[in-house]
Amino acid sequence: MNALTPVTPFAAVLRADNPGPMTLDGTRSYVLRAPGAGTTVVVDPGPDDDAHLRALADAGPVGLVLVTHRHGDHTAGAARLHELTGAPVRAADVAHCHGGDELRPGEAIEAAGLRIEVVPTPGHTADSVSFHVTTPAEPPVVVTGDTVLGEGTTVISEPDGSLGDYLASLDVLEQLGDGVQGLPGHGPVVHDLGDRVRQYRAHRLERLEQVRAALRSLGVEVPDGGGPVPEGVAERVVEAVYDDVDESVLPAARQSVVAQLAYLFSPR
Incomplete structure (x- = not known):
């Protein structure tokens, strides 16, 4: 012990x-x-x-x-x-x-x-x-x-x-x-x-920029007034942003992406 x-x-x-x-x-x-x-x-x-x-x-x-x-x-x-x-x-x-x-x-x-x-x-x-x-x-x-x-x-x-x-x-x-x-x-x-x-x-803001870049590459626009996150986008962003992480932490990476998308798509 x-x-x-x-x-x-x-x-x-x-x-x-x-x-x-x-x-x-x-x-x-x-x-x-x-x-x-x-x-x-x-x-x-x-x-x-x-x-x-x-x-x-x-x-x-x-x-x-x-x-x-x-x-x-x-x-x-x-x-x-x-x-x-x-x-x-x-x-x-x-x-x-x-x-x-x-x-x-x-x-x-x-x-x-x-x-x-x-x-x-x-x-x-x-x-x-x-x-x-x-x-x-x-x-x-x-x-x-x-x-x-x-x-x-x-x-x-x-x-x-x-x-x-x-x-x-x-x-x-x-x-x-x-x-x-x-x-x-x-x-x-x-x-x-x-x-x-x-x-x-700094790390969180860098990840947000990576998520924004992934959304642009997927042709997904973030509405100015916020809105629902399109279905299936989280999984595609995980693949683009977290392609270098160990498989054991991919569920955590997905949670982070869901939180990042919720933040970006929330009304400002």
Whole structure:
């Protein structure tokens, strides 16, 4: 089993044993506690893996569990961790709360000697949030879930992902992130979140230009006032834009294209 590893003076990470094309080398669960605090906050319990969940419980006592978004590799273990620790689990989506209330946008939580601000960052999913974590003694960090990853780029997930929302969330994180560490749901620590966000935005805009070019080559016009995406266009754009990706990530590529087309064909 992977070991709990400190990443800042008040944050440690435990990587779940669930590697794959979408989870990279495994989902990251974070244990937050200011030095001298009596309890911990766990962010993203991860999969329903008993050894992983018991390791999180043993790092406690756990006073609170927070969730960044609905995906099962972050939430499947939430109910079991609640059983093991009695700690309330809070998420933006009530379906993933266990013994705790929904997270409120902009809410400031005081726990484990820390101030944890709930920052809505929809786009990857509609319920995605990040956590801006501060303490008087140390520089802040931002726990980003899957909105910003430690390597690669994130997927705009069906059915509720939105590229427009995602670009707006990048703007929010850029304001918080210059010179600030990001703690992602997958991959290593991001040492300058603001810089990574700018790279992400440039990548998204480049992909949009590639999609526009593919549409032109297919003879498909984007109506000025928006409109429905023509049937079958998404598959043809995937073939044109993502012809160099591994077959295992083609479903994710298709999700991204669907989100890009929805953005381009939406009313302006």
